[in-house]
Amino acid sequence: QQLLTSLARDGQLTLRQLALKVAGGRGHLSLVGSPADVADALQAWFEQGGADGFNIMPPTLPGGLDDFARLVVPELQRRGLFRTRYEGRTLRDHLGLARPAWRGVAA
Structure with a gap:
């Protein structure tokens, strides 16, 4: 509300x-507007606790998604709201998750 x-x-x-x-x-x-306008809205929702992530649904594919990545993502990165690099090589690494203990049966 x-x-x-x-x-x-x-x-x-x-x-x-x-x-x-x-x-x-x-x-x-x-959201419609300049890259800064879109970043402002996403930042407000995030900082006010309205969202912890976003599903981007551009009106056209792949062009709309390309525009978002090319125009909005760099603005979010400048604000420290979007990563500039990944931490590792796997999804587990990217999410900072520890590797689970092996639970297999020894031969």
Whole structure:
């Protein structure tokens, strides 16, 4: 509720405009604007506890996803909100997870 109130206030949106903005994405928040505008919105949701990650659903593929990676990701990286490199070679390494003990049967 606070996030929607903040979104409406910051964007000076009427209740109708807010409903169209949120409902226009079939239940998903739609972000449109410059790379900085999109990064601002993602940062606000993240810092206010509204999300711990995002599913990016561009209107076109692969172009929309390419645009996001080329334009928005560098802005998020400048803000320290998106990694600039990976920690290791495996998904387990990237997530900082320890390797589980081997539980196999000895021959």
